[in-house]
Amino acid sequence: MTAVRPAGRALLVVWFVLPLIPVAVWAVSNQWSFPAVLPQEWGVDGVRSAVASGGIEAFVRSTSLALTVAAVATPLGAFAARALARGNVHFPGIVAAILFAPLALPPFAVALGLNVLILRARIPSTLAVVVLLTVAAIPYTTYLMRVAFGAYDPGYEEEARLLGASKxxxxxxxRIPLLAPALSGAALLAFLVGWSDYVITLLVGGGRLVTVPILVASFAAGTGNDAVVAALSIAAVLPPLVLVILLSRLGRRAAR
Incomplete structure (x- = not known):
């Protein structure tokens, strides 16, 4: 059993890292034509083109958007999950159906329909994107936090109040320390919703909010942009990967 766990972790790392190796090689190659196994010419022209095309600005926008969505959707999901778990809402089935409805609705249809209302209401496009992505992230945060509250023992809070602790x-x-693993997982899911979205950001943002996924898609639609697409793809993968590694390490420390 002791040897199985490290082997399983190694296989998991290989599973995630192996597909990134060709992308990383593309990002540092100026010429790589079939049937060559390795690039004929190494270089960072793709990285330079990605930066010159607004890659850094798109990275900052994507990060800010994802962090904002996570900061709003995580507490909202936690509040909704706590109310559902404690039975503090009327018609919990209907409330749960409304909360999880974004998972059943096609994002393209929702964004296309709401875009008309947003334009007529003159809501700023950036604010509209944040609101819609938050709504899209709430089902994930609510579900994860509902599971956490279902396993949460309120007896710890009762004992603390008996000892004179304030709310x-x-x-x-x-409450927050005991629910920290679930909260961090919910925040990660909300971050991924905001970070990886393409449809809502493109349609509702009207092309003015250029994020990393939009930039990747625009270069991927062209020809001869493989190195640029690879460099932008690496930039798109790194933040979620870093967050997963950090959360896994924090979880191990908390378990100890």
Whole structure:
């Protein structure tokens, strides 16, 4: 059993890293034509083109958008999950159906329909994108936090209150630390929704909010842009990968 766990982790790392190797090679090659196994000419022209085409600005926009969605959708999902788990809402089945409805609706149809209303209401496109992506992320955060609250023992809070702890102390020192793994997982899912979205950002943003996925798609639609697409793809993969590694390490430390 001791040897199985490291082997399983190694296989998991290979599963995720192996597809990225050709992309990483493309990003640092100026010429790589079939049937050559390796690039005929190494270089960073693709990286330079990605930066010159607004790659850094798109990276900043994507990061800001994803962090905003995570910051809003995570607490909202936690509040909704707590209310559902404790039975504090009327008609919980209907409320749950409304919360999880974005998972059943096609994003393209929703974005296309709401875009008309957003334009007529003169809502800023960036704000509209944040709101819609938050709505799209809430089902994931609500589901994950509902599972966490289902396994949560409120007895710890009751004991703390009997010992004289205030509500704020209970929240800061008991509830949040015990729910921290679920909260971090919910925040990661919300971040991924905001980071990887293409349809809502493109349609509702009206092309003014250029993020990394939009930039990747625009270069992928052309020909001869393989090195640029590879460089942008690496930039798109790195933040989620770093977050997963950080959360896994934090989870191990918390388990110890």
């Amino acid at each position: 704020s102390m209970v929240l800061r020192q008991i």
